[in-house]
Amino acid sequence: xxxxxxxxxxxxxLNFETSEPADAVKKSVATALDAGATHVSFTDSKGNSxxxxxxxxxxxxxxxxxxRRVGFVA
Numbered sequence: 925x926x927x928x929x930x931x932x933x934x935x936x937x938l939n940f941e942t943s944e945p946a947d948a949v950k951k952s953v954a955t956a957l958d959a960g961a962t963h964v965s966f967t968d969s970k971g972n973s974x975x976x977x978x979x980x981x982x983x984x985x986x987x988x989x990x991x992r993r994v995g996f997v998a
Contacts, residue, residue, distance in 0.1 A: 925949075926987035927966065931980045938976065940968040946986045953984060 925946055929938040942949070949966070956964040956978055964981075966974045 928985040928987075929976055930982035930984075931976070932982045933980070938974060940966070940972070940974065941970075942966060943969045949984075949986060953981075 925944070926939070926941055927949065931938065944967075953964055955961075961978055963975050963977050966976070968974070
């Protein structure tokens with residue numbers, strides 16, 4: 925699943941692929957925001973870790989979990 929995170933006062937966004945389900949990502953972000961945590965962390969499909977400050981999150985876009993189709997559709 926692809927995740928795009930917009931960070932306030934920054935012209936670029938953080939974009940990466942993760943193997944975590946969308947519900948788990950939503951729950952971890954919501955829990956961090958509700959608890960007043962200073963940051964939320966993510967791990968991509970290659971094993972890289974990202975730590976994002978919660979005060980700087982402008983938006984989070986979660987892609988679909990289904991794999992891309994190959995071939996032609998009639």
